[in-house]
Amino acid sequence: MDRVLDDPNTLQEAVVYFADADNCLNYLSARRWPNGVVCPTCGSKNVGLIASRRMFQCKTRHPKAQFSVKLGTIFEDSPLGLEKWLPAMWMIASDRNGISSWELHRALGVTQKTAWFMLHRIRLAMQDEQNGGKLSGEVEVDETFIGAKARNMHADERAKKITGTGGQGKAIVAAVLERGGKVRAKVVGTRRKHELQAMVREHVEPKSALYSDALKSYDGLSEEYAHQVIDHAQAYVNGNVHTNNCENFWSVFKRSLKGTYVSVEPFHLFRYVDEQAFRYNNKLPMKDSERFSYLVRKVVGKRLTYTELIGKEDKKSGIEAV
Numbered sequence: 081m082d083r084v085l086d087d088p089n090t091l092q093e094a095v096v097y098f099a100d101a102d103n104c105l106n107y108l109s110a111r112r113w114p115n116g117v118v119c120p121t122c123g124s125k126n127v128g129l130i131a132s133r134r135m136f137q138c139k140t141r142h143p144k145a146q147f148s149v150k151l152g153t154i155f156e157d158s159p160l161g162l163e164k165w166l167p168a169m170w171m172i173a174s175d176r177n178g179i180s181s182w183e184l185h186r187a188l189g190v191t192q193k194t195a196w197f198m199l200h201r202i203r204l205a206m207q208d209e210q211n212g213g214k215l216s217g218e219v220e221v222d223e224t225f226i227g228a229k230a231r232n233m234h235a236d237e238r239a240k241k242i243t244g245t246g247g248q249g250k251a252i253v254a255a256v257l258e259r260g261g262k263v264r265a266k267v268v269g270t271r272r273k274h275e276l277q278a279m280v281r282e283h284v285e286p287k288s289a290l291y292s293d294a295l296k297s298y299d300g301l302s303e304e305y306a307h308q309v310i311d312h313a314q315a316y317v318n319g320n321v322h323t324n325n326c327e328n329f330w331s332v333f334k335r336s337l338k339g340t341y342v343s344v345e346p347f348h349l350f351r352y353v354d355e356q357a358f359r360y361n362n363k364l365p366m367k368d369s370e371r372f373s374y375l376v377r378k379v380v381g382k383r384l385t386y387t388e389l390i391g392k393e394d395k396k397s398g399i400e401a402v
């Protein structure tokens with residue numbers, strides 16, 4: 081008698097569940113096409129399944145009438161099966177500190193470089209589409225230096241990339257965070273007024289309560305926001321006036337960079353910021369299975385080739401196809 085498996089709730093259940101190719105297909109297509117399969121080329125819903133090949137067939141005549149569930153997602157062109165991709169996504173979505181390419185390499189039996197590329201594609205899926213509207217209520221804004229390593233970089237290139245990004249080889253990440261709500265974080269070029277204030281205006285509803293430290297770049301926001309400043313030279317908290325939630329976000333982020341991702345290059349830092357923001361924005365009480373399901377829905381319409389990832393044409397040697 082066939083046993084009908086429920087959706088997995090733990091990593092172990094996920095590995096077992098997604099070892100079955102039909103479960104992979106059904107899980108992903110149900111999230112990608114909640115109202116029935118739609119042809120990615122022509123938009124028709126008149127689509128059949130070729131069960132033996134796990135391919136869909138659009139009944140309208142046109143090129144690419146046969147398509148796989150991977151087409152038009154971060155998995156497109158990947159020779160790796162969903163039985164590896166989906167547990168990898170479960171791991172990175174569920175672990176509080178992230179998963180390194182070395183851990184993934186050992187867990188899945190793919191090379192470390194392949195695992196590294198997979199993780200970056202998954203981070204692209206994690207990227208916030210920012211369609212949830214602006215932050216409001218009580219919002220903190222803060223920025224921090226990240227001591228990203230400039231290893232493997234030619235001296236000229238290093239000078240070009242690092243100068244003006246905070247000096248001393250550091251990158252700057254800025255965040256706006258709604259208390260009890262979401263965070264928006266990104267790598268910024270400078271800590272100058274125009275850059276930080278543009279980020280506040282882009283992400284925070286006017287008239288919200290806004291809390292920052294005494295950095296001069298935040299001066300002038302009080303015309304649009306109920307802006308209050310905590311001068312860290314004097315105190316870290318004054319009643320409601322603090323940026324402790326941002327501080328906590330930075331400390332978790334830096335711990336994961338130090339402990340898990342030991343050699344992040346500045347060029348890739350924004351992807352780790354996206355990952356950390358995803359984890360923060362989908363934290364408890366959201367269950368692992370819900371967070372994973374949400375991430376699977378976000379794979380559609382996103383592509384990242386290896387060349388795009390490294391920003392160069394000539395580094396392809398040494399990596400197997402992903």
Ligand SMILES: [Zn+2]
Pocket residue numbers: 119120121122123124138139140142145
């Ligand atoms: Zn079609």
